[in-house]
Amino acid sequence: MASTLPPAESGGAPPDSATPAFSPLYQQIKGLILQSLEAGEWKPGEAIPSEMDLAARFRVSQGTVRKAIDELAAGNLLVRRQGKGTFVNTHAEQQAQYRFLKLMPDSGDRASEGPSERTILECRRVRATAELAKPLALRSGDALVQVRRVLSFGGVPTILEDLWLPGGAFKGLTAEQMSQYRGATYAMFEVSFGVRMLRAEEKIRAIAADAQQAQLLALAPGAPLLSVERVAYTYNDVPMELRRGLYRTDTHHYRNDLS
Amino acid sequence: MASTLPPAESGGAPPDSATPAFSPLYQQIKGLILQSLEAGEWKPGEAIPSEMDLAARFRVSQGTVRKAIDELAAGNLLVRRQGKGTFVNTHAEQQAQYRFLKLMPDSGDRASEGPSERTILECRRVRATAELAKPLALRSGDALVQVRRVLSFGGVPTILEDLWLPGGAFKGLTAEQMSQYRGATYAMFEVSFGVRMLRAEEKIRAIAADAQQAQLLALAPGAPLLSVERVAYTYNDVPMELRRGLYRTDTHHYRNDLS
DNA sequence: CAGTGGTCTAGACCACACT
DNA sequence: GTGTGGTCTAGACCACTGC
Numbered sequence: 070m071a072s073t074l075p076p077a078e079s080g081g082a083p084p085d086s087a088t089p090a091f092s093p094l095y096q097q098i099k100g101l102i103l104q105s106l107e108a109g110e111w112k113p114g115e116a117i118p119s120e121m122d123l124a125a126r127f128r129v130s131q132g133t134v135r136k137a138i139d140e141l142a143a144g145n146l147l148v149r150r151q152g153k154g155t156f157v158n159t160h161a162e163q164q165a166q167y168r169f170l171k172l173m174p175d176s177g178d179r180a181s182e183g184p185s186e187r188t189i190l191e192c193r194r195v196r197a198t199a200e201l202a203k204p205l206a207l208r209s210g211d212a213l214v215q216v217r218r219v220l221s222f223g224g225v226p227t228i229l230e231d232l233w234l235p236g237g238a239f240k241g242l243t244a245e246q247m248s249q250y251r252g253a254t255y256a257m258f259e260v261s262f263g264v265r266m267l268r269a270e271e272k273i274r275a276i277a278a279d280a281q282q283a284q285l286l287a288l289a290p291g292a293p294l295l296s297v298e299r300v301a302y303t304y305n306d307v308p309m310e311l312r313r314g315l316y317r318t319d320t321h322h323y324r325n326d327l328s
Numbered sequence: 329m330a331s332t333l334p335p336a337e338s339g340g341a342p343p344d345s346a347t348p349a350f351s352p353l354y355q356q357i358k359g360l361i362l363q364s365l366e367a368g369e370w371k372p373g374e375a376i377p378s379e380m381d382l383a384a385r386f387r388v389s390q391g392t393v394r395k396a397i398d399e400l401a402a403g404n405l406l407v408r409r410q411g412k413g414t415f416v417n418t419h420a421e422q423q424a425q426y427r428f429l430k431l432m433p434d435s436g437d438r439a440s441e442g443p444s445e446r447t448i449l450e451c452r453r454v455r456a457t458a459e460l461a462k463p464l465a466l467r468s469g470d471a472l473v474q475v476r477r478v479l480s481f482g483g484v485p486t487i488l489e490d491l492w493l494p495g496g497a498f499k500g501l502t503a504e505q506m507s508q509y510r511g512a513t514y515a516m517f518e519v520s521f522g523v524r525m526l527r528a529e530e531k532i533r534a535i536a537a538d539a540q541q542a543q544l545l546a547l548a549p550g551a552p553l554l555s556v557e558r559v560a561y562t563y564n565d566v567p568m569e570l571r572r573g574l575y576r577t578d579t580h581h582y583r584n585d586l587s
Numbered sequence: 588c589a590g591t592g593g594t595c596t597a598g599a600c601c602a603c604a605c606t
Numbered sequence: 607g608t609g610t611g612g613t614c615t616a617g618a619c620c621a622c623t624g625c
Contacts, residue, residue: 091602093613119591130615135592145587151592152622169586268587274577275534275552293534293552299586318533325584327428327558328404328527350621352594378610389596394611410611411603 098127099137106146106157107304113159113259117147120155146267160266161256169255169269169301172228172316173324183223185252190285191217192244194236201233204300205308212236216247219285226286227321233311238264255301264309269301273323278315286317295323357386358396365405365416366563372418372518376406379414405526419525420515428514428528428560431487431575432583442482444511449544450476451503453495460492463559464567471495475506478544485545486580492570497523514560523568528560532582541574554582 102123111117120138124131138155141147145168148156160168167179174182197211205213213233220228232254234242239262250257258264274296283290295316303309316323361382370376379397383390397414400406404427407415419427426438433441456470464472472492479487491513493501498521509516517523533555542549554575562568575582 093601095613116591121591132616133614136613138592149592150623152590152624154591154623171584171586268585271584271586273532273554273582273584275554275575276577277536277550277552291536291550293536295532295534295554298581316534318535322557323532325430325530325532326527327430327530352620354594375610380610391597392595395594397611408611409604411605411609413610 094129095133095136095140098123098129098134099140101127102137102141103146103304106141109263111157113157113265114161116154116156144267159256159259160253161250161259166252169266169299171323171325172321174222174321183225186221186224187248187251188219188221189216189244189247190219191215192242192247195233197233201311204311205233205235207235214239214242216242216244218247222321225317225320227317228314229282229285230312230314235309238262238309265303266301266309267303269299272298274298276315282315286315288317294318297323353388354392354395354399357382357388357393358399360386361396361400362405362563368522370416372416372524373420375413375415403526418515418518419512420518425511428525428558430582430584431580433481433580445480445483446507446510447478447480448475448503448506449478450474451501451506454492456492460570463570464492464494466494473498473501475501475503477506481580484576484579486576487573488541488544489571489573494568497521497568524562525560525568526562528558531557533557535574537574545574545576547576553577556582 102117105111105117117123118126120131120134123134123138127134138147138149142149142155145158148158150156159165173179176182193215195213195215197205197207197209197213199209201207201213202209202211207213213236216230216232216234218230218232219226220230239258242262246257246261247254250260255266258266276294276296278286278288278290278292278294280290282288282294283292286292286294288294295314295318297312297314297316299310299312299314300308301310301312361376364370364376376382377385379390379393382393382397386393397406397408401408401414404417407417409415418424432438435441452474454472454474456464456466456468456472458468460466460472461468461470466472472495475489475491475493477489477491478485479489498517501521505516505520506513509519514525517525535553535555537545537547537549537551537553539549541547541553542551545551545553547553554573554577556571556573556575558569558571558573559567560569560571
């Protein structure tokens with residue numbers, strides 16, 4: 070047991086609150102690792118200390134550290150590699166390239182389709198409307214960066230996307246930056262702005278393309294499109310991106326696994 | 329170590345295959361529990377033996393059984409309840425009622441919307457076409473049961489759904505049965521046919537409603553709809569249901585969490 | 588070879604639910 | 607109180623990676 074880590078509710082005096090608030094030791098360790106992660110003690114892609122080292126640091130058994138790391142790995146914050154170590158996950162890897170993109174070509178996997186391209190149509194500073202501010206936990210009028218782009222697969226424009234990013238954290242984002250890092254926008258966010266996207270929520274609807282949307286996706290006006298509204302979060306569930314994608318689903322589909 | 333459970337690859341002779349095929353003990357235990365589950369040794373909703381009992385049965389430590397159960401619980405096959413035991417998961421619980429339905433009302437949670445109703449439009453035996461047979465791992469011409477129904481929330485028809493079920497396993501399914509078990513079709517499948525749906529895959533597209541679809545959902549023809557094509561699987565990844573839902577998304581949305 | 592994560596064990600104790 | 611799952615420990619050994 071860690072002398073510097075009293076087990077939250079151990080002493081003789083009962084908690085003054087009605088909630089027991091019992092927290093297992095491994096959860097506290099998880100919190101401490103999370104803090105170090107958030108503070109940037111270990112950067113995305115780097116290895117964190119070995120389980121034995123962490124156990125020594127926190128004055129805890131290896132098994133307890135292990136359970137804490139297990140949960141962080143289950144949440145995709147860390148990645149375990151047997152024989153090598155435990156690493157801070159990153160969007161900058163071939164494997165995690167399309168971690169959040171669930172659109173798949175109808176005919177097989179992504180490898181079988183042509184190369185992907187991206188065209189930045191727009192990248193400018195705007196002011197948040199009430200509708201934009203709310204999901205980003207900002208206030209109307211706050212500064213945002215808006216990006217509009219089209220993603221094409223095998224030469225076919227397939228996704229029309231608008232991104233809204235908090236102006237503070239993404240000050241200085243340019244269209245050039247968005248064009249680079251092919252396929253890995255979130256990897257660029259990690260490197261250039263120190264923003265790590267950890268999870269996201271999507272709301273999906275079917276809509277009819279308006280004239281402009283249809284033109285940009287080379288479709289007839291009124292064609293059905295999948296509207297995917299995403300809010301992406303960093304540490305502490307702080308929203309850092311609002312994104313609205315319009316997906317063509319005549320040749321692709323959004324794939325989801327349920328269990 | 330279990331004397332009746334040689335650790336897969338222990339003896340002196342190397343495996344004749346190129347693959348090492350090392351399998352940890354807890355994975356083997358997981359497999360044995362899975363077999364008992366599939367054989368119906370414990371029914372959905374029932375408790376399985378305690379960890380100590382299973383450890384004794386398999387001649388293994390409690391920790392090893394624990395890890396096996398952990399994985400089964402992570403896959404939603406089992407449910408742990410502290411102080412009570414570990415239970416076979418079932419669709420017949422308030423909590424798991426809509427486990428596979430990701431459509432949510434735009435305004436808050438499901439509780440806030442009106443009561444749900446279901447109207448069975450059709451329930452008859454058909455022959456599998458090639459398109460229906462393939463995802464169900466059957467052959468063209470095999471017997472199927474087809475069900476068509478409309479789900480309404482707060483009096484508004486919201487989902488038009490077709491289900492195709494293997495004729496063998498679902499022999500004798502009637503419209504009456506489909507009407508009962510309000511909200512819990514999969515619970516009825518468990519009780520009446522012994523079919524447990526464990527996981528599913530969905531392919532989502534945006535389409536335009538045709539005349540018939542529009543009429544059944546009280547919409548204008550051509551209105552955009554979410555097409556949700558689901559294949560649900562039971563043990564051993566055997567497909568047991570093909571389902572195609574058309575969702576109105578003017579008042580609802582399909583919600584998905586990414587991580 | 589040494590170092591890492593992965594498995595397995597045995598035992599102690601804690602939190603929770605039912606009786 | 608008894609029995610359940612949940613936590614924590616300490617130690618041994620295994621599998622994988624790279625030097």
